Amino acid sequence: MKITINEIAKEAGVAKSTVSRYLNGGRISQKTSDKIRRIIEEHNYEPNSFARSLKSKKTGFVGVVAPALDSFVTSKILIRMDEELRERGYTTLISNTSHSIEREIESLQNLQRQKVDGMILFATELTPSHFELIETLTVPLLIIGQETDRTHCIVFDxxxxxxxxxxxxxxxxxxxxxxxxxxxxxxxxxxxxxxxxxxxxxxxxxxxxxxxxxxxxxxxxxxxxxxxxxxxxxxxxxxxxxxxxxxxxxxxxxxxxxxxxxxxxxxxxxxxxxxxxxxxxxxxxFDYLETGRMAAGTIARLMQGEEVDQLQRPHFTIRKGESVKGKK
Amino acid sequence: MKITINEIAKEAGVAKSTVSRYLNGGRISQKTSDKIRRIIEEHNYEPNSFARSLKSKKTGFVGVVAPALDSFVTSKILIRMDEELRERGYTTLISNTSHSIEREIESLQNLQRQKVDGMILFATELTPSHFELIETLTVPLLIIGQETDRTHCIVFDxxxxxxxxxxxxxxxxxxxxxxxxxxxxxxxxxxxxxxxxxxxxxxxxxxxxxxxxxxxxxxxxxxxxxxxxxxxxxxxxxxxxxxxxxxxxxxxxxxxxxxxxxxxxxxxxxxxxxxxxxxxxxxxxFDYLETGRMAAGTIARLMQGEEVDQLQRPHFTIRKGESVKGKK
Missing domain, CATH: 3.40.50.2300 (Response regulator)
Structure with missing residues (x-):
C-alpha cells in the first residue's frame, strides 16, 4: 500500500537521489519539485513514519520562534517552511515573541521542555543570552537571519x-x-x-x-x-x-x-x-520560498543526525521598478 | 510571593471586577488595561496556574488554525491574541493551512488529538464538513471571521x-x-x-x-x-x-x-x-487589537466552562485619507 522512494522516483521519471534531495530540501528544479510533491500527496507518502517508529522518543514537533508574525519576510518563509515540514510528517509549533529578546530565550527554553525534536529561530539580534542558551540545548537549533559559528544558520548575503x-x-x-x-x-x-x-x-x-x-x-x-x-x-x-x-x-x-x-x-x-x-x-x-524549503530541509536533516553545511545563503535578485531613473 | 487579583486591583486603583473583566477579555479602557497589564507583568502573575493544577487533565494549549499567516488581518489579530493568552498562562499552537479547506478540517482534528483545551479557527468559508466536525468536538471552538449559530463566533459587522x-x-x-x-x-x-x-x-x-x-x-x-x-x-x-x-x-x-x-x-x-x-x-x-483580546478572553472563558455571548462584534472606524474627494 505505502509507496517507497524508489517508486516515487520511477513515477516521476527521476533518479532516486533526486527524490532524496527533494526530501532533504536540496536544490532541484521547480518543475521536478512540483512533480514529486504531487506524487507524494497522491499517495500520502510519510517519509518519517518509519524512522520515527524506530526512535519512539521523537515527538514529531518542530518549534519555531519568531519576533513578529506580521513581518512580510517572516511570514513568507514560515508558510513555505511549514508546508515542507508537514510533508515530511512534522508539526510546527509557532511562538510569537513580539520583539522581546527575553521572551525569545524563554520560548526556546519552553519548546525544549515541550520535547520538540528541533528548533528554528528567526533572529534579529544575537546576544550573550542566546549563546549561553545554545550551550544547553539538547536538540538541533537552526537560526535564520543572523550568523554565528555556534550553530547552523541560514542568512541572506x-x-x-x-x-x-x-x-x-x-x-x-x-x-x-x-x-x-x-x-x-x-x-x-x-x-x-x-x-x-x-x-x-x-x-x-x-x-x-x-x-x-x-x-x-x-x-x-x-x-x-x-x-x-x-x-x-x-x-x-x-x-x-x-x-x-x-x-x-x-x-x-x-x-x-x-x-x-x-x-x-x-x-x-x-x-x-x-x-x-x-x-x-x-x-x-530575496528568495523566501527557497529559504523556507532550505530551513525545513535543514532542520529535518539535523533532527535525523545528518550533516548539513553550517552556513547557507538563499538566492536574491534585484527587482526592477519605476522608482529609479538614469541621470543624464 | 504571588500576587492575587485583590492586590492587583488595589495597586491599579480599580475594582476587583475590573481586573476580572480584564482577565476575561471584557471591555475596559485602554489606560486601565495598560495599568493592569504592567502590574501583572511586574509580578509575573499567572492567573491559570491554580485552576489548572486542580484540573490536571488540561494541557494549557490553545490550537489556532489560520488559512494564511501572511494575511495582514490574521497576523494582527493573532499577535495580540497570542500575547493575551500567554498572559493567562496558555500556550498557542498555530497551524497554517494555506487556504485549503481540507487541511483546515484536518488541522482541527489533529489539534483535538493533541489534546488542546480549546481551538480558534480563522474562517473564510464554512462548509458542511465544518458543521460535521463541530458536532464531534469535545473542546470549545471559537470561529473568527464568519458567522454560524453552531458555535461561538467573532465577526466584523x-x-x-x-x-x-x-x-x-x-x-x-x-x-x-x-x-x-x-x-x-x-x-x-x-x-x-x-x-x-x-x-x-x-x-x-x-x-x-x-x-x-x-x-x-x-x-x-x-x-x-x-x-x-x-x-x-x-x-x-x-x-x-x-x-x-x-x-x-x-x-x-x-x-x-x-x-x-x-x-x-x-x-x-x-x-x-x-x-x-x-x-x-x-x-x-476594524479594531484588530480589540478582536485579539476578545478572542483570547472568549476562548479562555469557554475553556473554564463560563458563559459567553454566542456572537460578538469588534468595533470599526472609517479611516479618512486622501483617496476620496468631494464632487461639486
Missing amino acids: DYQAGYQMGEYISSKGHEKISYIGVDEMDIAVGKRRKQGIEDGCRANGADPVQFFKSGFDFDSAMQATKKCLEHSVPSAIICATDTIALGAMRVVREKGYNIPADISISGFGGYTVSEMIHPSLVTVA | DYQAGYQMGEYISSKGHEKISYIGVDEMDIAVGKRRKQGIEDGCRANGADPVQFFKSGFDFDSAMQATKKCLEHSVPSAIICATDTIALGAMRVVREKGYNIPADISISGFGGYTVSEMIHPSLVTVA
Whole structure:
C-alpha cells in the first residue's frame, strides 16, 4: 500500500537521489519539485513514519520562534517552511515573541521542555543570552537571519545584496547617494548591508554615501528622510527595507520632489506591496520560498543526525521598478 | 510571593471586577488595561496556574488554525491574541493551512488529538464538513471571521461597515459608484459587505451601485478594475479590501485618470501600508487589537466552562485619507 522512494522516483521519471534531495530540501528544479510533491500527496507518502517508529522518543514537533508574525519576510518563509515540514510528517509549533529578546530565550527554553525534536529561530539580534542558551540545548537549533559559528544558520548575503544595489544605482549615473539604514547591533542588516552598499556605490565612482539612521518602522523612516533632505538633497536614496522606502517616498513627495524624476528611491525586501504601489519600487527580492524549503530541509536533516553545511545563503535578485531613473 | 487579583486591583486603583473583566477579555479602557497589564507583568502573575493544577487533565494549549499567516488581518489579530493568552498562562499552537479547506478540517482534528483545551479557527468559508466536525468536538471552538449559530463566533459587522462606507462616499456627492467585491460564497465579505454598501449608497440618493467581481489578490483586482472602466467610468470605486483597492489604483492611474481628482477610491481593512502610500487610502479599519483580546478572553472563558455571548462584534472606524474627494 505505502509507496517507497524508489517508486516515487520511477513515477516521476527521476533518479532516486533526486527524490532524496527533494526530501532533504536540496536544490532541484521547480518543475521536478512540483512533480514529486504531487506524487507524494497522491499517495500520502510519510517519509518519517518509519524512522520515527524506530526512535519512539521523537515527538514529531518542530518549534519555531519568531519576533513578529506580521513581518512580510517572516511570514513568507514560515508558510513555505511549514508546508515542507508537514510533508515530511512534522508539526510546527509557532511562538510569537513580539520583539522581546527575553521572551525569545524563554520560548526556546519552553519548546525544549515541550520535547520538540528541533528548533528554528528567526533572529534579529544575537546576544550573550542566546549563546549561553545554545550551550544547553539538547536538540538541533537552526537560526535564520543572523550568523554565528555556534550553530547552523541560514542568512541572506547582505553584503552582496547591498553591493549589487549600490552598483545598480551608481551605474545609473547617480553620484550623490544617501542611505537610510538601521542600527549596527543588527549585524546582517545594520552592518553588512550598509558596507555592501558603500562599496557597490564606490565601484562606479559615486561620492561617499551619506548615512542616516532609522528604525524599521514607517515613522522613524519619515524622520530620517527629513534629516536626509535637510542635510542636502541627493539624487538617489537607498533604503534598508521596503517599509523604510515607503516612508522616504512619502516625505520626498511631501517636500515637493518627484519620484524618480528628481530623486530615485530603492528598498530591500521585495514585499508584494512594493510592486503594487506607484511608482513601483526597485528592491532586492530575496528568495523566501527557497529559504523556507532550505530551513525545513535543514532542520529535518539535523533532527535525523545528518550533516548539513553550517552556513547557507538563499538566492536574491534585484527587482526592477519605476522608482529609479538614469541621470543624464 | 504571588500576587492575587485583590492586590492587583488595589495597586491599579480599580475594582476587583475590573481586573476580572480584564482577565476575561471584557471591555475596559485602554489606560486601565495598560495599568493592569504592567502590574501583572511586574509580578509575573499567572492567573491559570491554580485552576489548572486542580484540573490536571488540561494541557494549557490553545490550537489556532489560520488559512494564511501572511494575511495582514490574521497576523494582527493573532499577535495580540497570542500575547493575551500567554498572559493567562496558555500556550498557542498555530497551524497554517494555506487556504485549503481540507487541511483546515484536518488541522482541527489533529489539534483535538493533541489534546488542546480549546481551538480558534480563522474562517473564510464554512462548509458542511465544518458543521460535521463541530458536532464531534469535545473542546470549545471559537470561529473568527464568519458567522454560524453552531458555535461561538467573532465577526466584523460587515453590513454596518459597508453601509457606513456607502453613506460616506455618497455623502461626498458621488452618484455613479462602482463596487469591486468578491464571491458570495464568502458570506461576510462577499454578501453582507456588498449589501451594506448598496444600501448605504442608496441612503444618499446615489444610482444603483455597479458590481464587479474580483478575487482577493492584486492581479484579479486589476482585471476587475479594467472591466469596470470599460463598462463606464464611475466617479468613485469602493473596493472590498485594501489589496483590491491597490490594484484598482494602479489600473486607474495607468488609464490616465487622477486619484482622487477624476476617480475616488476606497478600501476595507485598514492595512498599515494603506496609510503609507500616496494618496493615502480611505478605508474601514476594524479594531484588530480589540478582536485579539476578545478572542483570547472568549476562548479562555469557554475553556473554564463560563458563559459567553454566542456572537460578538469588534468595533470599526472609517479611516479618512486622501483617496476620496468631494464632487461639486
